[in-house]
Amino acid sequence: MGRELAGLYVLHGARVAVTAPTLAELSDAVAELRAIRAQARAHRGSKGPDIWSAPDDAAVMPLAYDALKDGDGARVVREAVEGFGRGGGEAEAGLDGVVLNHIVSVYYRALEVDVDRAMRDLERVTKANYVSYVEVALRALPHLREAGKKRARKAMEGGRGSPDTEWVRSQLVAISSLSAKVLNPCTYAYGGSKAGVSNTFALLHLELANHPGYKDYVSQTTMHFAAVRTQGFLSVQSRFPVLPSRSSASDPRDAAWATLKGGCSGRLEVLFPSSIGMTAPLYAMGGVPRRVVLEGVAWAHGGWEGSFGPPKGVDDGVGADDARQGSVGSSSDGQPREHKSETTIVHA
Numbered sequence: 001m002g003r004e005l006a007g008l009y010v011l012h013g014a015r016v017a018v019t020a021p022t023l024a025e026l027s028d029a030v031a032e033l034r035a036i037r038a039q040a041r042a043h044r045g046s047k048g049p050d051i052w053s054a055p056d057d058a059a060v061m062p063l064a065y066d067a068l069k070d071g072d073g074a075r076v077v078r079e080a081v082e083g084f085g086r087g088g089g090e091a092e093a094g095l096d097g098v099v100l101n102h103i104v105s106v107y108y109r110a111l112e113v114d115v116d117r118a119m120r121d122l123e124r125v126t127k128a129n130y131v132s133y134v135e136v137a138l139r140a141l142p143h144l145r146e147a148g149k150k151r152a153r154k155a156m157e158g159g160r161g162s163p164d165t166e167w168v169r170s171q172l173v174a175i176s177s178l179s180a181k182v183l184n185p186c187t188y189a190y191g192g193s194k195a196g197v198s199n200t201f202a203l204l205h206l207e208l209a210n211h212p213g214y215k216d217y218v219s220q221t222t223m224h225f226a227a228v229r230t231q232g233f234l235s236v237q238s239r240f241p242v243l244p245s246r247s248s249a250s251d252p253r254d255a256a257w258a259t260l261k262g263g264c265s266g267r268l269e270v271l272f273p274s275s276i277g278m279t280a281p282l283y284a285m286g287g288v289p290r291r292v293v294l295e296g297v298a299w300a301h302g303g304w305e306g307s308f309g310p311p312k313g314v315d316d317g318v319g320a321d322d323a324r325q326g327s328v329g330s331s332s333d334g335q336p337r338e339h340k341s342e343t344t345i346v347h348a
Helices: 002-011 023-044 072-085 115-156 188-209 231-239 252-265 279-285 287-300
Strands: 015-020 060-064 097-100 170-177 218-225 269-272 344-347
Touching (some): 002 015, 023 060, 072 115, 097 115, 097 252, 115 170, 115 218, 170 252, 188 218
Parallel strands (some): 015 060, 170 218, 218 269
Antiparallel strands (some): 015 344
């Protein structure tokens, strides 16, 4: 989904920085995004305002970022700001938007693996999916605020529009999941990390909205997605073969559009698709409504046995079916599989 979202920003004339643990993992994405930029420039020609001032190569900046490495959050924000400042054209250093979308995920029940592995995975998943989100957000906020202030001044001066029509506030978007609000099987680490994202960024949203130095210049939105056809979903699907026939997964392009629009809205949170709008409130009610939701979740994954509980024929010992199922969502050495979901940093 990260690549799809970056492509939308590029089509709207923005310059983007995309991240992955290594630059080699970004080579195909960068080439594709630069080609999109060149095609859009050629198609648009001289129509409308010039939003294509930066060269195509400078419009897409690859940055290596390892969310599990101490200090990498500070470095990637610094390199993005410096890179946009060197981008040429009319660009000024600063950040107009940050979309936090990187994840590490494992899928197994906590009781089917040994405790050491469960804790090792929990620490890695939490650091990548939660702690790194907060670090990048907090380090980016001063740069987002400065970019918002510059746009506000231009709007007041009548540069590209009036205060009533100009897009002024910078955007901070965190990608969370319906798993943060509704329990799903085998997501004890992933769901917990996303719950942390949802709660922390909800609080940050309220702080920004009530801070005199930020409320007019930075908006924050958290996206809560149900299933999206990403690498993570394919890992879940491989473990629960009935899932595709009992539930629907959104196209990554639709999820990217929802993220673009959600960031522009500045709303506290956006649930996608809209059909899940009642799922979280029903679950939060507890009692019978919550039980109904959980029955539906268990059914979609093949039933209580094999989803929240072990399959038939498996004893209740800890780690009983680790060898058969515990590797799903992990690499061959037992470490969490790091899915390639790029965080996107935007300069308009």
